Amino acid sequence: MKQALEWGEGDVAQVHETVNRFCERRLTAVEVRRRDEAHEPPYDLLPEFAELGLIRAPLPVEHGGFGLPWGQFCLIQRRLAYNAYFAASILNRVVTFGAIPIIRFGTKRQRENILPRLLDGKALVCLALTEPGAGSDAKGVRTLARRKGDGWCLSGRKTWISDAADSNYLLTLCRTEGETGLTAFLVDREIAGIAMTSLGKVGNHCMPSWDIGLDDVLISDECRLGPIGEGFSVIDSALSFSRASMAASALGTARAAFDLAVSHAREREQFGRPIGHFQVIRHRLADMKFEIVKAELLVEELARRIDKGESVAEIAPMAKLASTETLRFVTEHGMQILASAGYALESPMQRYWRDARLYTFGEGTSEIQREIIAKTIGL
Numbered sequence: 001m002k003q004a005l006e007w008g009e010g011d012v013a014q015v016h017e018t019v020n021r022f023c024e025r026r027l028t029a030v031e032v033r034r035r036d037e038a039h040e041p042p043y044d045l046l047p048e049f050a051e052l053g054l055i056r057a058p059l060p061v062e063h064g065g066f067g068l069p070w071g072q073f074c075l076i077q078r079r080l081a082y083n084a085y086f087a088a089s090i091l092n093r094v095v096t097f098g099a100i101p102i103i104r105f106g107t108k109r110q111r112e113n114i115l116p117r118l119l120d121g122k123a124l125v126c127l128a129l130t131e132p133g134a135g136s137d138a139k140g141v142r143t144l145a146r147r148k149g150d151g152w153c154l155s156g157r158k159t160w161i162s163d164a165a166d167s168n169y170l171l172t173l174c175r176t177e178g179e180t181g182l183t184a185f186l187v188d189r190e191i192a193g194i195a196m197t198s199l200g201k202v203g204n205h206c207m208p209s210w211d212i213g214l215d216d217v218l219i220s221d222e223c224r225l226g227p228i229g230e231g232f233s234v235i236d237s238a239l240s241f242s243r244a245s246m247a248a249s250a251l252g253t254a255r256a257a258f259d260l261a262v263s264h265a266r267e268r269e270q271f272g273r274p275i276g277h278f279q280v281i282r283h284r285l286a287d288m289k290f291e292i293v294k295a296e297l298l299v300e301e302l303a304r305r306i307d308k309g310e311s312v313a314e315i316a317p318m319a320k321l322a323s324t325e326t327l328r329f330v331t332e333h334g335m336q337i338l339a340s341a342g343y344a345l346e347s348p349m350q351r352y353w354r355d356a357r358l359y360t361f362g363e364g365t366s367e368i369q370r371e372i373i374a375k376t377i378g379l
């Protein structure tokens with residue numbers, strides 16, 4: 001494989017030029033539609049991302065990364081998601097569910113064994129948190145880790161886990177017998193006792209969803225990620241980076257939906273003039289742009305605080321809430337502006353609209369984001 005491109009802080013323009021060229025070459029409208037209709041996941045893009053240096057881009061230099069500011073990574077995510085949300089999403093997952101938790105909480109051995117494969121785009125980690133009885137109430141997980149000799153025996157069920165069957169490892173959270181708190185494990189997907197069933201859904205067809213049964217899965221203590229009883233911090237750190245990246249990606253797709261609505265408003269004529277001349281349409285487009293720009297500013301501020309090492313307790317849920325609700329708003333009105341033209345399978349608007357519906361609840365619902373914000377107010 002070719003040597004990955006090496007990015008540093010001074011190479012920002014070059015990074016964006018590279019990502020632009022990648023989008024124009026690999027994420028054409030025809031290709032994105034083909035993948036969506038074929039329900040084809042973008043795992044083949046991971047080695048290409050590695051070769052372009054995109055997986056290493058936001059990671060610390062001392063762990064093989066290029067130390068590009070998080071704000072720049074968010075711009076890369078926005079650009080990828082402008083063409084294909086699934087491309088931004090798979091890059092997000094390899095970085096935030098795989099590399100970041102291992103860098104922050106992994107043992108020397110986990111870092112040596114797993115990290116290089118993630119950075120080379122040869123491995124994937126899924127986040128197996130949600131359970132049938134534990135969605136928003138993530139601390140309510142029932143999957144149990146019992147001591148078995150020097151290791152652990154896991155049993156329980158996880159659901160709606162993206163990419164699980166094609167991941168090399170499951171980053172999972174378990175109740176730990178005899179201990180308070182929850183514990184995180186990095187479980188090899190090939191190990192005996194793991195059964196997976198595919199789940200059907202209305203959108204995000206390039207991101208397969210799985211129900212996972214863990215039936216007396218025997219793992220060694222080396223699979224534990226972070227201290228016993230402190231697993232929630234591991235998952236929380238993965239999710240806080242992932243939500244920042246997801247917020248940026250949502251805005252990339254929101255821009256694409258907005259641009260499509262604007263061009264339709266210019267071209268489509270009714271009653272002898274372009275529909276964009278009707279005030280109700282003009283004002284709707286103005287509101288769409290207003291919401292996008294507000295959310296972009298919040299995501300930029302979140303990235304700035306991440307880069308400065310400042311607290312993001314308040315701004316992270318705000319950015320996730322604003323960007324995903326903005327995407328929902330923009331695709332809802334985008335669909336109305338395109339009307340029948342947007343409802344046709346040939347139009348990307350129907351895909352933006354279907355996919356967007358997930359993000360106001362995936363990785364934490366809008367209601368839970370408001371709850372987190374309310375807690376920072378001291379209520």
Ligand SMILES: Cc1cc2nc3c(=O)[nH]c(=O)nc-3n(C[C@H](O)[C@H](O)[C@H](O)COP(=O)(O)OP(=O)(O)OC[C@H]3O[C@@H](n4cnc5c(N)ncnc54)[C@H](O)[C@@H]3O)c2cc1C
Nearest residue numbers: 127128129130135136160161162361362363364365367368
């Ligand atoms: C396509 C898809 C992919 C996913 N990928 C993954 C994945 O890779 N890994 C993973 O672990 N999970 C994944 N999930 C699960 C996802 O994160 C959960 O759906 C999400 O956390 C919400 O949980 P829930 O669906 O059980 O909703 P619930 O928690 O049952 O919530 C139902 C409703 O009640 C509201 N509600 C709940 N509690 C409160 C409260 N305290 N105050 C106010 N309102 C409340 C919610 O906001 C929501 O409106 C995925 C889900 C989908 C659909």
